[in-house]
Amino acid sequence: MPLKVLSVASEAVPLVKTGGLADVAGALPAALDQQGIAVTTLLPGYPAVGAAIGKAKRLHKWDALLGEPAQLLSAKIGAHDLLVLDAPGFFARDGNPYSDSAGKDWDDNWRRFAAFGRAAADIASGAVKKLSFDLVHAHDWQAAMALAYLRFAPFGSGPPVPSVMTIHNMAFQGWYDRKIFGGLELPKKAWSIEGVETYGGVGFLKSGLQLADMVTTVSPTYAREIVRSEFGMGLEGLVASRGDRVRGIVNGIDTKEWDPQSDPALAANYTARSLSKRKANKRALEEHFGLEKSDGPLFIMVTRLTWQKGADVIPEVLDHLVGNGGRLALLGSGDAEIVDALKAGAARHPGKVGLHFGYDEALSHQMQGGGDAILVPSRFEPCGLTQLYGLAYGCVPVVSRTGGLSDTVIDANPAALAAGVATGVQFDGVHYHALASAISRTVELYRQPKLWQKIQRNGMGADFSWARSGAEYAAIYRQLTGEKA
């Protein structure tokens, strides 16, 4: 019998995505299947999820799940085994999973995602006939309360199922005022520093970190960084106290979705041996972004426009980038201030800087397939996926040396160039000078076509499949289920 894992995630490709969490929650099950592990993913029943699954089988019903009627639906989408928490009072809303159409977080997010956790814990502790799981894997704060309910208020009285908590981003913690505690329907004993109490309120992510049998994060470097206050965001002490129960496993990418040889979004498909075909993609990008046609270096960026991603430094560096013969195509959405500063910068450089605000999956593929280099100047980055897509597509990553960016890109320093292993450019610190000098270095490399192609090919040949990381998760699952057996 394969090990059965309940993966609890608030978003997963191909059904609903606002960021990298969805890519990982969507891709990991197939990798684990290769390891003989059967993953079922529990998702909230947002409108898009309901529409995708259509008429689904009902497995369970709650008259009042933290106050709202709910049912559990079962569906299969492609190879994905899904459980969907259909609770219209919580999830049948316009906007994205966390905020309304105007971008404002829903006031009752604590209740929505506590209910999600409550449902996950019920499922994992035997409330649903015919469903049983050997382990629960919760992703980020939206799923973390599953572990609090499992510990303090499981459905049955059987042995507790082991658990893994994965941090995709420590910056989002789900912290709420203590007055919500009553609404969580947890026993009083959960209100303690060993339970959900966090700096006088309720901490969702903190509860998961405290209570999980194993904590993972999405790169080894980030796992080491989050014991320091600059990265731990207040939870560094707790992370440090968990010692070797905190591991870093670098993300892979879905190499079927992200394959330049077969990607239907591209004007021209190509491989590491036919890089010259990328030119057609570059022309298509220039067209889309209203850029002058040129064979000079075309930088791209695909990102949330936030402080984390260093997007605020881009407007400052535009003059330098353009002055060095570069052009920039940027796709993103986020902070209004950054949007305004980018617009002002682009207005100074018509034909050289093109902006597309919003979220566009197909365009993000086209950009990786036609751009020469992708800028990823993150202040912190648990793993980062866009640099991995860049590597796979021969769009050379230019990254700050932090978190997963450190672990996945080999800087084109003299030693790496001499050894023929460089895959990108790294720089230290996220500020004008660091980024400007990284851009200059990149342009210099680009102007040496043989060397540049070598860097592109090295990246395209790197192993960023899920196979290796899948094996690491599988080893953790086996260790934990063995420990509890």
Ligand SMILES: Nc1ncnc2c1ncn2[C@@H]1O[C@H](COP(=O)(O)OP(=O)(O)O[C@H]2O[C@H](CO)[C@@H](O)[C@H](O)[C@H]2O)[C@@H](O)[C@H]1O
């Ligand atoms: N405007 C836009 N249009 C189209 N696509 C867009 C887009 N903006 C972003 N994307 C896409 O969204 C994803 C973002 O991935 P990141 O790794 O940058 O993750 P994010 O910070 O969301 O997630 C967190 O979780 C992931 C997963 O573990 C970690 O890699 C990361 O470090 C951590 O911060 C990529 O697939 C990217 O192409």
